[in-house]
Amino acid sequence: MSFIKLLAFSSVAATFSGAYAALTRRVACSDGVNTASDEACCSWFAVRDDLQENLFSSECGQEVRESLRLTFHDGIAFSPTLGGGGADGSIITFADTELTYAANGGSGGVEDIVDLMTPFVSKWNVTPGDLIYFAGAVGTSNCPGAPRLQFFTGRANPVAAAPDNLVSQPGDSVDTILARFADAGFSSDEVIALLASHSLAATDALTSGAIGDPFDSTPRVFDSQFFVETRLTNAVDGEVRLPSDGLLARDDRTSCTWQSFIDDQDGMRSAFAAVMTKLSLVNQPSDLIDCSEVIPEPPAAPSGSGAAPYFPGTSTLSDVDAACTATAFPTLTQNAAVTSLAPVNGD
């Protein structure tokens, strides 16, 4: 190789390694412990530890479920024609208004978590929008089988309360639900992916169920059991079924995606992670900073016997309601031990 060529090659290599170093260079955080891809991420390590210790007790419990739910009640509150700031945290700043809406306060059931989360806004000098999506991601990371959710920082303070009637309710028809989500930018497949969150759900304020009645037989594990049990004609003793979930599980527009998640838990996890990122960014600027590295890696789903999706108790294929004519209902084994469920709230 001539000297000129060698010089040219080494200067290209130097430029490349300089650019690579810039891409991978990390900031040493002032806590003396952590490094981060962007200085804006540094402050979130301490917020994470505080939430884990003082809100979630590092468990996949009630406050995690409520925090995950709050991401929906805040983020979906955006309409190109009716207004609302989307994922801006307005449900905290304008709690006096938004908690009077039927979907949120009273039998809506998100007021407790708004109350619990509000002090963290001033304690850490963060915006309520950032806090809601950060808490949702950190909390969900305590649940075995959950995907690691992304977190972006930099949302501004909300400027106004969202209008009423933007958060879907359990008595809504499929037409109404899909139209509401479409108005906020979500496809029918994305609605079903979002509802994987109900794998971790229980009642809080519903008058029809006891406080803490779970939506499926594995409310502390993020798995596809919710998609199985909502298709059954019967419910396990102690389980609550939302009318909206039952309808979406059977509707021609959504039942095949619903059913596909039963034996594709990895697909369910990645679809859920992707749509949760989208929910967290509704009506937000495109220059938010990716601080996903602060979110812990969730524990793996349990493995071994009883870990794959199953028919609970004595249920069989004959208890499955017909829906999704395009594909057969997956072949599942029976888990005879699952005959009744204890309420989970208070854990």
Ligand code: HEM
């Ligand atoms: C069609 C849309 C939806 C409807 C109608 C709906 C409705 C409900 C209702 C009625 C409850 C029980 C409330 C109570 O008893 O206090 C609930 C719980 C829950 N929802 Fe949804 N939801 C929807 C979508 C979502 C989405 C998109 C998410 C998250 C991304 C979500 C996450 C949760 C969670 C985690 C719980 C459990 C809360 C707890 O255990 O305290 N939901 N939902």
